[in-house]
Amino acid sequence: MSVKVDVLTMPLFINGKWESAASGEWFDVNNPATGEVIAKAAKGTAEDVDRAVMAARAAFDQAEWREMNPKDRSKVMYAIAHQIIEHAEELAYLECVSSGGTIRRISSNDILQMADLFQTFGKFVLEYPFSETLPVPPFPGPAHNFIWREPVGVCAAITPWNMPMLIASWKIAPALAMGNTIVIKPASYTPLSTLKLAEIISKVVPPGVINVVTGPGAETGEALVRHPIVDKVAFTGSTEVGRNIMKLAADTVKNTTLELGGKSPNILLEDADLSLALPGSLFGVFLHSGQLCESGTRLFVHESMHDEVVEGLVQLAKNIKPGNPLDPASDMGPLISKQQKDTVLSYIRSGLEEGAELVCGGKEMSVPGCEGGSFIEPTIFTNVTNDMKIAREEIFGPVLCVIKYTSMDEVIAMANDTIYGLAAGVWTRDVNKAYEAARKLQAGVVWINDWHMLRNDAPFGGYKQSGIGREMGKHSLDAYTQVKHVHTSMVTDLHKRNWYGILFSEKAETRGEK
Numbered sequence: 481m482s483v484k485v486d487v488l489t490m491p492l493f494i495n496g497k498w499e500s501a502a503s504g505e506w507f508d509v510n511n512p513a514t515g516e517v518i519a520k521a522a523k524g525t526a527e528d529v530d531r532a533v534m535a536a537r538a539a540f541d542q543a544e545w546r547e548m549n550p551k552d553r554s555k556v557m558y559a560i561a562h563q564i565i566e567h568a569e570e571l572a573y574l575e576c577v578s579s580g581g582t583i584r585r586i587s588s589n590d591i592l593q594m595a596d597l598f599q600t601f602g603k604f605v606l607e608y609p610f611s612e613t614l615p616v617p618p619f620p621g622p623a624h625n626f627i628w629r630e631p632v633g634v635c636a637a638i639t640p641w642n643m644p645m646l647i648a649s650w651k652i653a654p655a656l657a658m659g660n661t662i663v664i665k666p667a668s669y670t671p672l673s674t675l676k677l678a679e680i681i682s683k684v685v686p687p688g689v690i691n692v693v694t695g696p697g698a699e700t701g702e703a704l705v706r707h708p709i710v711d712k713v714a715f716t717g718s719t720e721v722g723r724n725i726m727k728l729a730a731d732t733v734k735n736t737t738l739e740l741g742g743k744s745p746n747i748l749l750e751d752a753d754l755s756l757a758l759p760g761s762l763f764g765v766f767l768h769s770g771q772l773c774e775s776g777t778r779l780f781v782h783e784s785m786h787d788e789v790v791e792g793l794v795q796l797a798k799n800i801k802p803g804n805p806l807d808p809a810s811d812m813g814p815l816i817s818k819q820q821k822d823t824v825l826s827y828i829r830s831g832l833e834e835g836a837e838l839v840c841g842g843k844e845m846s847v848p849g850c851e852g853g854s855f856i857e858p859t860i861f862t863n864v865t866n867d868m869k870i871a872r873e874e875i876f877g878p879v880l881c882v883i884k885y886t887s888m889d890e891v892i893a894m895a896n897d898t899i900y901g902l903a904a905g906v907w908t909r910d911v912n913k914a915y916e917a918a919r920k921l922q923a924g925v926v927w928i929n930d931w932h933m934l935r936n937d938a939p940f941g942g943y944k945q946s947g948i949g950r951e952m953g954k955h956s957l958d959a960y961t962q963v964k965h966v967h968t969s970m971v972t973d974l975h976k977r978n979w980y981g982i983l984f985s986e987k988a989e990t991r992g993e994k
C-alpha cells in the first residue's frame with residue numbers, strides 16, 4: 481500500500497484560529513514509516529507562546545467558561561467525545577502517519593478510549609465536590625466553613641510523540657472539566673493529530689480555551705514552562721527532560737505533574753498459565769514497537785521454567801509482522817526516527833557486549849514500500865542480569881530482557897531495584913501470591929495476568945522517578961483544581977470572641993469596645 485500523502489501546512493492554533501508563527505519559519509514533519517515529509521508545522525517561538533498563554537488567560541478570565549455550571553460543563557465534555565467520533569477517521573490517519581502507530585491499534589483502541597475519556601469526565605463533573613460544607617466547630621465559636629474547589633487557571637501541557645493524541649487528551653479532559661484553559665506543546669515529530677484535536681474541540685468551547693503551539697522543546701517548551709501567567713504544567717516525556725521541567729517550574733512555583741519513563745518488571749510465577757502469560761508478555765513489550773512508557777521490558781522467569789518459556793516466546797515473536805502502519809494487517813510499525821533506531825541498536829550492541837544472549841531479532845529490517853522507515857525486529861535477550869545497561873535504562877524499542885530468578889523474595893527485590901516505578905505485572909493462578917506481589921511491587925499500576933490495561937476511571941502514574949501525580953481517574957482532577965477554605969464567623973457579640981484576647985490582652989476598651 482502506498483503511504484504517500486499531500487504535504488499539509490499546519491500553523492499554530494491560538495484563540496480559536498490558525499495563526500502563523502512570529503518567526504515565519506516552518507519545520508518538516510515526516511512519516512516515520514517512509515521518511516517522507518508529510519507536513520510543514522509552524523516553528524513557534526517565545527513570542528507565540530506568549531500570545532497563546534494570553535489568549536488562554538483571557539478565556540479563563542471570562543466567567544462564562546470558568547464558572548460554567550457542572551451540568552453545562554458535562555454537556556461540553558460529551559460534545560467533545562462526539563467531535564472525536566465524528567472526526568475519527570482523520571484523527572486516526574494523522575496519528576498513524578506521524579507517530580508510526582498501527583492504524584489497527586489507533587482506530588480500534590486510541591480513538592475509542594479518547595471518546596470514552598471525555599464521556600467519563602463528563603460524568604465526573606456531575607459528581608465532583610465543587611463545594612463542601614464542614615460541620616460547625618465547637619471552638620473557637622460557631623462558624624460556617626466551606627471548601628470550594630476552583631480551577632487553577634492557565635495549564636501548560638507538554639506531550640511526547642509515542643501516543644500524542646491520547647496523552648494530550650489525558651491532560652485536556654481534566655483541565656477543561658475543572659474550568660481551566662490550556663496551551664499544548666506537542667512533540668515536534670507528531671504535532672498533526674493534536675492540532676486537529678484542538679481544532680475540533682474549539683468548535684464546542686469558547687476561543688482561547690484550547691491552544692496549540694508547536695516548536696522545539698528547548699525553545700517553545702521551555703518558554704511555556706517559564707511563562708509567569710501559566711499556573712500549572714502537565715508534562716509527559718522522558719525522566720531527563722522531566723527533571724529539567726521541574727527545575728524550570730520551580731522559579732515561579734508552578735503546580736507540576738510529571739509522567740515519565742519506566743523499566744517495568746513483569747514476573748512469571750511458577751504456576752503461571754503459559755498459554756496466557758507468553759502472548760501477554762509479548763503484548764506487554766512489543767505493542768507500538770516497544771515505544772510505550774509502561775512496557776514490560778524486564779521479564780523475570782523462574783529458573784525451573786526458563787527454557788520452556790524462552791522457546792515459547794521466540795516462536796510467538798517470530799510471528800509478529802512489522803509493516804506499514806497504515807496497513808491493517810501490520811502488527812508493529814516503525815520506530816519514530818532514524819535516531820531512535822540508532823539508539824535501540826546501540827542498546828542491542830551493549831547487551832551483547834555485557835554478555836546477554838540474543839535469541840530473537842536484534843537487527844534492523846527493511847519493509848517493502850517503507851524503505852525509508854526505521855524498523856527493528858522483535859528482539860529477545862536471555863542471560864540478562866538486572867545490573868546490565870539493557871535492564872536498567874529505558875530503551876524505548878522492541879527489546880525484551882529475560883532475567884532468571886529463584887525465589888519470590890529475590891524477584892521482588894530485583895523488580896524494585898530500579899529508579900523507575902511506572903508499571904509492574906505478575907502472572908499466576910494463585911490469587912494470594914498475586915496480591916502479595918502487587919502489595920510489594922513499587923509501581924503506579926500492577927497488572928495481574930494482563931498488561932497495558934489502563935482505564936479512564938482509574939489513576940495512572942509513577943512511583944519514584946516515573947513521575948509525580950496521576951492522570952485519568954478522579955484523582956487526576958485534583959491536580960487541576962485549587963482548594964479554597966471560606967470561613968464565616970457566626971459570633972456577633974465581641975465579648976464572646978475570647979480568642980481576640982490573644983492579641984488584646986488588656987481591657988475591653990483596647991478592643992475598640994465603647
Ligand code: NAD
Pocket residue numbers: 638639640641642643647665666667668695696697698699700701702705716717718719721722724725739740741742772773774874876902942946947
Ligand atoms: P522527551 O522528554 O524528549 O520530550 C517530551 C516533550 O517535551 C516533547 O514535546 C519535547 O519537545 C518537550 N521538551 C523537550 N525538551 C524540553 C525542554 N527543555 N523544555 C520543555 N519541553 C521540552 O520525550 P519523548 O522522546 O517525546 O517521549 C518518550 C519518553 O516519554 C519516554 O521516556 C517515555 O517513557 C515517556 N512517556 C511517558 C509516559 C507516561 O505516561 N509516564 C507516556 C508516554 C511517554
